Amino acid sequence: MNQTPAAALQILQSVFGYHAFRDPQGEVIDTLMAGRDALVIMPTGGGKSLCYQVPALALPGTAIVVSPLIALMQDQVAALRQAGVAAAFLNSTQTAEQARAVQAQVRAGTIKLLYVAPERLLLPATQSLLQAVRISLVAIDEAHCVSQWGHDFRPEYIRLGELALLFPGVPRMALTATADETTRTEIIHRLALNDPCRFISGFDRPNIYYAIEQSHGSIGAREQLLRFIQGSHAGDAGIVYCLSRKKVEEIAEWLSAQGLTALPYHAGLPAALRERTLRRFLDEDAVIVVATIAFGMGIDKPDVRFVAHLNLPKSIEAYYQETGRAGRDGGPADAWMRFGLGDVIMLRQMMSESMADEAIKRIEQHKLDAMLGFTESTQCRRQTLLGYFGEERAEPCGHCDNCINPPHTWDATIPAQQALSCVHRTGQRFGVSYLIDVLRGKVDTRIRQLGHDQLGLFGLGASLSITTWRGIYRQLIARGYLLVQGEHGALALAESCRPLLQGRHTLWLRTEPTAKDRPVRPARSRVQFAHPDDQALWEALRAWRKNLASQHGVPPFTIFHDATLLDLIDARPRSLAELAQISGIGAHKRDAYGVAVLAVLAPFTHSAQGQNQPGHRQDRQSEHIKKTPVPTARSETVEQTHILFKSGMHIDAIVQHRGLTPTTVYTHLAELITQGALTLREVVELPEAEIARIQTLMHAQTEPGTKPLFEALGGQYSYDVLRCFQAARHLKTPSKGE
Numbered sequence: 001m002n003q004t005p006a007a008a009l010q011i012l013q014s015v016f017g018y019h020a021f022r023d024p025q026g027e028v029i030d031t032l033m034a035g036r037d038a039l040v041i042m043p044t045g046g047g048k049s050l051c052y053q054v055p056a057l058a059l060p061g062t063a064i065v066v067s068p069l070i071a072l073m074q075d076q077v078a079a080l081r082q083a084g085v086a087a088a089f090l091n092s093t094q095t096a097e098q099a100r101a102v103q104a105q106v107r108a109g110t111i112k113l114l115y116v117a118p119e120r121l122l123l124p125a126t127q128s129l130l131q132a133v134r135i136s137l138v139a140i141d142e143a144h145c146v147s148q149w150g151h152d153f154r155p156e157y158i159r160l161g162e163l164a165l166l167f168p169g170v171p172r173m174a175l176t177a178t179a180d181e182t183t184r185t186e187i188i189h190r191l192a193l194n195d196p197c198r199f200i201s202g203f204d205r206p207n208i209y210y211a212i213e214q215s216h217g218s219i220g221a222r223e224q225l226l227r228f229i230q231g232s233h234a235g236d237a238g239i240v241y242c243l244s245r246k247k248v249e250e251i252a253e254w255l256s257a258q259g260l261t262a263l264p265y266h267a268g269l270p271a272a273l274r275e276r277t278l279r280r281f282l283d284e285d286a287v288i289v290v291a292t293i294a295f296g297m298g299i300d301k302p303d304v305r306f307v308a309h310l311n312l313p314k315s316i317e318a319y320y321q322e323t324g325r326a327g328r329d330g331g332p333a334d335a336w337m338r339f340g341l342g343d344v345i346m347l348r349q350m351m352s353e354s355m356a357d358e359a360i361k362r363i364e365q366h367k368l369d370a371m372l373g374f375t376e377s378t379q380c381r382r383q384t385l386l387g388y389f390g391e392e393r394a395e396p397c398g399h400c401d402n403c404i405n406p407p408h409t410w411d412a413t414i415p416a417q418q419a420l421s422c423v424h425r426t427g428q429r430f431g432v433s434y435l436i437d438v439l440r441g442k443v444d445t446r447i448r449q450l451g452h453d454q455l456g457l458f459g460l461g462a463s464l465s466i467t468t469w470r471g472i473y474r475q476l477i478a479r480g481y482l483l484v485q486g487e488h489g490a491l492a493l494a495e496s497c498r499p500l501l502q503g504r505h506t507l508w509l510r511t512e513p514t515a516k517d518r519p520v521r522p523a524r525s526r527v528q529f530a531h532p533d534d535q536a537l538w539e540a541l542r543a544w545r546k547n548l549a550s551q552h553g554v555p556p557f558t559i560f561h562d563a564t565l566l567d568l569i570d571a572r573p574r575s576l577a578e579l580a581q582i583s584g585i586g587a588h589k590r591d592a593y594g595v596a597v598l599a600v601l602a603p604f605t606h607s608a609q610g611q612n613q614p615g616h617r618q619d620r621q622s623e624h625i626k627k628t629p630v631p632t633a634r635s636e637t638v639e640q641t642h643i644l645f646k647s648g649m650h651i652d653a654i655v656q657h658r659g660l661t662p663t664t665v666y667t668h669l670a671e672l673i674t675q676g677a678l679t680l681r682e683v684v685e686l687p688e689a690e691i692a693r694i695q696t697l698m699h700a701q702t703e704p705g706t707k708p709l710f711e712a713l714g715g716q717y718s719y720d721v722l723r724c725f726q727a728a729r730h731l732k733t734p735s736k737g738e
């Protein structure tokens with residue numbers, strides 16, 4: 001790493017504002033600058049992009065960066081331009097004119113880094129453009145997309161092997177955050193890398209705290225989620241994953257009603273709305289996206305402070321990739337999951353009904369077994385995760401739920417045998433609830449009719465609670481002792497349960513948590529300051545950064561990362577020279593923002609002992625806070641309805657789509673009418689004569705409320721529609737079209 005050409009180090013310092021390379025950045029750069037190919041597997045947040053950005057600037061010519069992720073491409077280019085680098089992209093979001101302008105710059109040789117979507121790169125026109133100029137290197141990001149076995153497979157990636165012939169002698173590198181040994185071989189083979197140097201960094205993400213909670217009998221999933229967010233992540237950005245679109249909409253709606261900014265995201269939403277949600281997530285602080293797995297790949301937001309799962313992912317790979325979106329900036333972050341018996345049954349059921357061919361089914365089955373084993377494990381989460389990826393870790397991590405709150409276990413052999421026998425004795429055709437009723441001796445007509453109250457097992461398990469029994473069944477299913485069959489979730493015995501039934505095995509299970517068991521947390525996972533003065537400066541810097549970012553139309557983190565702001569708080573620089581010592585402030589940013597940053601810092605640095613006089617600076621600070629613009633308040637849920645309505649979606653469809661009641665959607669529309677954002681006629685779609693009749697009656701009305709109007713109209717129009725009329729009535733000046 002010491003041999004890294006001086007030019008590279010000089011670029012790292014002057015352009016990016018970092019003082020030294022992290023391992024193995026320096027070696028990767030050496031390799032590339034020496035003209036060799038490379039395979040780089042580095043965890044998210046490990047500084048992957050610098051591995052090609054620095055040599056791209058050090059070498060003559062233009063570097064090509066292939067990325068399948070348009071949003072990521074745009075943010076990287078925005079961040080590079082903030083650092084004063086000539087970077088551009090070519091993708092489908094551009095107009096023909098914008099693309100031509102970029103092509104002209106490439107032809108003139110003024111672009112150092114060109115980001116291209118793979119399908120665009122493979123167009124003959126793009127190829128002839130690039131073959132006519134000097135190419136310094138080719139970097140292929142998200143290289144695991146080449147693997148047909150992975151869940152991110154992109155068919156166009158297969159053709160990227162052609163780049164070897166198109167640009168002979170140009171060093172190429174493939175980069176990804178996740179690739180097991182098979183995938184690595186596949187990447188090298190398909191991308192036709194020429195004897196590449198391999199750089200495989202560890203998989204560990206030490207800043208992430210892993211925690212998995214079982215569902216509590218008395219607390220719903222969303223309450224558990226809210227407790228987690230409010231307890232550890234008030235004011236933070238995060239992602240909440242759910243399995244279905246319906247659940248996504250429901251959770252987003254509910255979190256919004258609790259006063260959080262929570263936006264739904266799934267493949268069923270119009271592209272414009274998805275784009276807007278993504279932009280808000282990147283550009284604002286404290287936005288929570290509630291999403292199906294459709295959201296995430298290529299979200300390069302560094303300051304996502306938590307990823308929450310309200311369902312079980314299907315594999316550890318999926319879990320690791322999704323949780324890996326938290327804490328890319330290296331700051332403290334949480335991976336939190338909540339699941340219950342229902343999830344386990346559903347996944348097992350999906351697997352048994354899968355139409356995939358046997359070989360694929362076996363692989364999927366194996367992956368699901370590993371995932372379920374991980375969730376029920378009493379071992380250190382990190383050891384289990386890293387072990388799955390083939391990385392041994394000698395010691396427990398001390399930074400996961402199982403390390404901090406070692407789970408209690410109990411010898412559940414006898415109840416487990418009873419649970420299995422009950423499945424057997426009732427004919428292997430009942431679901432968990434029925435089985436528990438039999439075990440607990442419930443007085444029930446159906447049980448009596450089927451004669452199950454005559455079984456020796458009936459009532460044998462009355463001393464254990466329903467929660468405990470559900471936990472036993474969950475763990476028996478998770479461990480594969482029981483199979484889930486048929487659409488009603490009927491349980492059947494698996495061959496593997498035999499030793500347990502015959503008493504040749506003992507079974508230790510996790511003790512089920514009760515509602516009172518509040519998990520103990522080691523420390524809060526958000527940025528916290530011991531001193532109020534530091535907190536105030538943090539707020540002031542974030543407000544300044546946000547303001548500047550919106551002026552430039554870029555995400556705040558492209559101006560300065562949180563880590564840079566924290567360094568500023570620690571160091572309190574008072575001159576441009578001192579500022580240049582801060583990590584993440586290169587020459588371009590120092591020149592562009594240095595004076596402004598020093599002005600924000602000034603009220604906090606004016607005494608030599610800096611941090612010893614908080615009271616005085618406290619007052620100055622509140623002026624900063626007040627200057628932060630407050631966005632106009634229209635709740636997010638109303639705005640979602642607004643966008644869907646404006647995109648031409650019919651009201652019934654919005655009701656369906658969002659899983660809300662018609663009255664709720666009409667209430668949103670009425671509010672939008674009051675605000676002048678929609679007109680009455682857009683919403684109600686009635687003939688003019690009818691509108692006039694309703695309005696006349698409404699104006700003649702002497703009693704307040706909607707009911708008298710409803711009755712005066714003989715119940716011909718719904719309350720929902722009439723409320724829209726009343727909303728329009730309160731408008732002082734009719735908006736356009738009224």
Ligand SMILES: [Zn+2]
Pocket residue numbers: 379380381382383396397398399400401402403
């Ligand atoms: Zn641990």
